[in-house]
Amino acid sequence: xxxxxxxxxxxxxxxxxxxxxxxxxxxxxxxxxxxxxxxxxxxxxxxxxxxxxxxxxxxxxxxxxxxxxxxxxxxxxxxxxxxxxxxxxxxxxxxxxxxxxxxxxxxxxxxxxxxxxxxxxxxxxxxxxxxxxxxxxxxxxxxxxxxxxxxxxxxxxxxxxxxxxxxxxxxxxxxxxxxxxxxxxxxxxxxxxxxxxxxxxxxxxxxxxxxxxxxxxxxxxxxxxxxxxxxxxxxxxxxxxxxxxxxxxxxxxxxxxxxxxxxxxxxxxxxxxxxxxxxxxxxxxxxxxxxxxxxxxxxxxxxxxxx
Amino acid sequence: xxxxxxxxxxxxxxxxxxxxxxxxxxxxxxxxxxxxxxxxxxxxxxxxxxxxxxxxxxxxxxxxxxxxxxxxxxxxxxxxxxxxxxxxxxxxxxxxxxxxxxxxxxxxxxxxxxxxxxxxxxxxxxxxxxxxxxxxxxxxxxxxxxxxxxxxxxxxxxxxxxxxxxxxxxxxxxxxxxxxxxxxxxxxxxxxxx
Numbered sequence: 001x002x003x004x005x006x007x008x009x010x011x012x013x014x015x016x017x018x019x020x021x022x023x024x025x026x027x028x029x030x031x032x033x034x035x036x037x038x039x040x041x042x043x044x045x046x047x048x049x050x051x052x053x054x055x056x057x058x059x060x061x062x063x064x065x066x067x068x069x070x071x072x073x074x075x076x077x078x079x080x081x082x083x084x085x086x087x088x089x090x091x092x093x094x095x096x097x098x099x100x101x102x103x104x105x106x107x108x109x110x111x112x113x114x115x116x117x118x119x120x121x122x123x124x125x126x127x128x129x130x131x132x133x134x135x136x137x138x139x140x141x142x143x144x145x146x147x148x149x150x151x152x153x154x155x156x157x158x159x160x161x162x163x164x165x166x167x168x169x170x171x172x173x174x175x176x177x178x179x180x181x182x183x184x185x186x187x188x189x190x191x192x193x194x195x196x197x198x199x200x201x202x203x204x205x206x207x208x209x210x211x212x213x214x215x216x217x218x219x220x221x222x223x224x225x226x227x228x229x230x231x232x233x234x235x236x237x238x239x240x241x242x243x244x245x246x247x248x249x250x251x252x253x254x255x256x257x258x259x260x261x262x263x264x265x266x267x268x269x270x271x272x273x274x275x276x277x278x279x280x281x282x283x284x285x286x287x288x289x290x291x292x293x294x295x296x297x298x299x300x301x302x303x304x305x306x307x
Numbered sequence: 308x309x310x311x312x313x314x315x316x317x318x319x320x321x322x323x324x325x326x327x328x329x330x331x332x333x334x335x336x337x338x339x340x341x342x343x344x345x346x347x348x349x350x351x352x353x354x355x356x357x358x359x360x361x362x363x364x365x366x367x368x369x370x371x372x373x374x375x376x377x378x379x380x381x382x383x384x385x386x387x388x389x390x391x392x393x394x395x396x397x398x399x400x401x402x403x404x405x406x407x408x409x410x411x412x413x414x415x416x417x418x419x420x421x422x423x424x425x426x427x428x429x430x431x432x433x434x435x436x437x438x439x440x441x442x443x444x445x446x447x448x449x450x451x452x453x454x455x456x457x458x459x460x461x462x463x464x465x466x467x468x469x470x471x472x473x474x475x476x477x478x479x480x481x482x483x484x485x486x487x488x489x490x491x492x493x494x495x496x497x498x499x500x501x
Contacts (some may be wrong), residue, residue, distance in 0.1 A: 018441075022422045025320075025443045025482045029355050029387070032318035048400075051363055053318055053356045088358050088400060088413065090444070112419040112444070135420045244318075262366075269317050269363065270339060 016132055023137035023157035026090070026112065027221040030054055030158075030244055034234065034268045035223075036261060037061050037248040040079070041086040043257070050261035054090040054112070056246070057083040062119045062166030063249035063288065066300070072120045074102040077109050084111075092139070097306060098124025107136045113158070115139045116151075118305035119165045119248075126307060131155030141225065143176045143303055145183035145212070146202030152220055153205040159218055161242070162303040163226015166249050168290030170227045170236065172303055177224055177240045187213040226303065229254070229287045231267030231280045238271035255285035310497060313338040313347035315373075317363040319355020319387060323481035331486055333493065341372040349381040349472075349496060352388030354443070354479055357413060360387055361401040370404070377406040381472035383492045389475035390446050407470050408452035415447040427466065427478075430458040431491040438487060440466070440478040448477055458491070472496050 033053030038044040044055050059075040060068065074095050084091045090112035095102035097116055102123075106114050116129050118141050131138040132155035141162035142148035148159045161180065163173030183202075190198060190213060199209040211219050224242030228234055229250035237245060245268055247261075254260045263280040270276040298304070314324045316337035328335040338344055350373075352360075364370050376382070377392075384392035384406070393403045395410040403411075416423070422444060426437040438459070448465055450457070458467035458474075467476040467488070472495040480488035493500040 018424050021482060022424060022441050022443060023419075025441055025479055026419055026422065028320040028323055028482065029443060030318075031355075032316065032321065033356070033359060048358065049362075051359055051366065053359045084418075088398060089356050090419065107420065110418045110420050137419065243322075265363070266367070269367075 019135070020132070020155070020157065024220050026137055027139075027158035030090070030223075031221055032269060033244050034261075034265050035092065035244065035246045036251055037246075038083065039252070041082050043252055044083045044087050046258050047251070047261055048087045048089055050258055051265035052089060052261065053244070054092055055083065055087060056092045056094065056115060056248075057111075058094055061249045061252060062302070063168070063253055064166075065119060066166045074099070074106065074120070077105065080106075080109060080111065084109075094120055095129070096120040097122040098127050098129060100129045103129050103134065103138075107134055111136060113137050113139055116156075117141065118162055118302045122305050128154050128307070139223070141303070141306060142180065143306075144179050144202075145187075146204045147306060148180060148218060148222070149202065149204035149208040149212070152208055152218065156220065158221050158223060160223040160225040160246055161237075162306070163224065163228070164293065164296065165226045165302050167227050167293070167296065168229045168250060168253070168288040169293060170229070170233045171293060173224050173226045173228065173237055174240065176226075176303070177237055177242060180222070181241050184212050184216055184218070188216045228264070229290060230284075231263045231277060234264050234267045235271040235277050238268060244268065250288055253288035255287075260284055260287065309346065309348070310334055310499070311336055311347050312493075312497075313344060313350045315350060315352045315360075315388070317355075317360055317367065317369075319353045319360065320385075320479065320481055321353050324351050324353050324385075327481050327486055327489055331489060331493070332499070333497065339367075341369055344372060344376050347376075347380070349383075350376060352382060352384040352391055353481070354386035354388060357387035357390040357396075357446075358398070358400045361391060361403070364391070364404075365402060370402075374404050374406070377404065377473070381492070381496050382406055383474045383476075385476055385481065386443065386445060386479060389448055389477055392473065392475045393448070394451065407468065407473050407475055408450065408455060409468055409475060410449045410451055411446045413446050414444050416442065416445055419444055425461060427459045427461060429467070429487060429491070430456075432487055438485060439483060440480075441482050442478045445477045448475060
């Protein structure tokens with residue numbers, strides 16, 4: 001059997017559309033789970049043992065990036081490699097917005113998902129990566145429907161709300177999820193003749209606006225990120241429509257990461273069962289301290305990055 | 308009598324199976340608690356992450372109940388679900404349910420960059436039309452028993468196996484509009500498909 005690994009030549013996809021199906025397919029597999037930020041092998045193993053469906057390998061978690069300042073770049077490939085070797089769940093990594101050379105490197109490294117992320121310092125102030133050109137799927141953040149559809153138009157196979165990374169404050173993730181849900185609902189009640197005008201107003205591709213108007217949802221899975229710090233936070237965004245959650249600083253900035261990670265995993269699966277939410281919320285040591293939004297200067301807000 | 312088909316919903320591609328079953332007019336439901344299995348005549352264990360799902364099955368007290376269910380009722384395992392149905396897995400992080408006498412190797416084709424689509428010929432389709440299959444971080448499956456029949460192959464390797472009313476497959480029929488795989492499984496027990 002081990003020979004198979006070397007000898008199989010894979011058939012080429014017959015179209016970009018089919019490639020996209022396979023990329024969105026991996027996002028489907030991650031639904032209902034928790035994806036956790038990790039900075040080393042030890043944390044990656046804690047996340048895997050707690051039931052994470054994937055890990056995001058990065059050198060500094062968002063709250064440290066926020067504290068340290070300076071330019072935040074793609075992580076050291078060696079560090080990502082070590083994490084790939086240590087866990088069997090998918091490994092994701094971040095590139096800077098518009099930094100397609102970092103994306104090429106991450107694809108050569110065979111990460112399972114690339115997050116073109118506002119958490120890192122943007123490399124291009126007008127353009128994002130042309131994501132259909134890659135075999136590895138991309139996830140991108142959005143604060144509103146227009147932004148989400150622009151990213152999907154560029155080839156993102158998964159969306160996530162941006163929230164405010166590294167804040168430990170759920171308020172922005174809630175705002176973004178509600179905004180996207182409301183804007184989608186609105187499209188479903190518009191007349192066909194209004195959709196081009198809506199596309200123009202949102203700065204979104206017309207065909208994707210029509211898709212949302214017909215189906216009432218995005219054509220790719222929609223997850224939530226940015227500020228999730230407790231099992232209740234995970235349950236809240238799941239009930240608001242997030243199909244899975246990204247947890248960044250919330251786990252490894254807390255006092256007992258393993259217990260908190262396991263509790264957030266269970267809350268993500270049983271997000272609508274208050275008895276279980278009560279049980280997993282009980283006895284957790286203290287969470288990350290968190291920041292109030294008015295304590296974060298407008299120019300320091302990560303969610304405003306992306307165009 | 309109810310004919311509800313359950314889809315194990317701890318995490319993974321649950322929605323796509325429910326959508327496909329509904330499009331086929333099959334009553335279906337999510338299963339997250341052991342008691343929810345009591346309402347079901349059959350179960351799909353969907354794709355997702357096998358290590359994660361295996362861990363959650365044990366943590367959330369579903370292991371024994373799922374094994375007991377499979378002794379009486381049909382189960383279809385897709386990708387991670389097929390891994391969980393096996394008797395042997397090449398990774399100690401997965402504790403399989405031992406529902407079918409098969410051995411699996413995880414991620415045999417590699418990471419996500421090696422995920423692919425290809426045409427298959429299905430033994431259970433009389434018309435013999437090609438089936439377009441999507442393989443995502445897929446495992447390999449090997450039979451350990453003569454009771455297991457192979458319903459499709461790719462590059463000489465089995466990709467769908469059937470034993471009695473159980474089926475295990477390594478690709479994702481729920482990601483297509485083609486319901487022949489689900490129909491083939493349902494034919495084994497569902498009155499509307501006999």
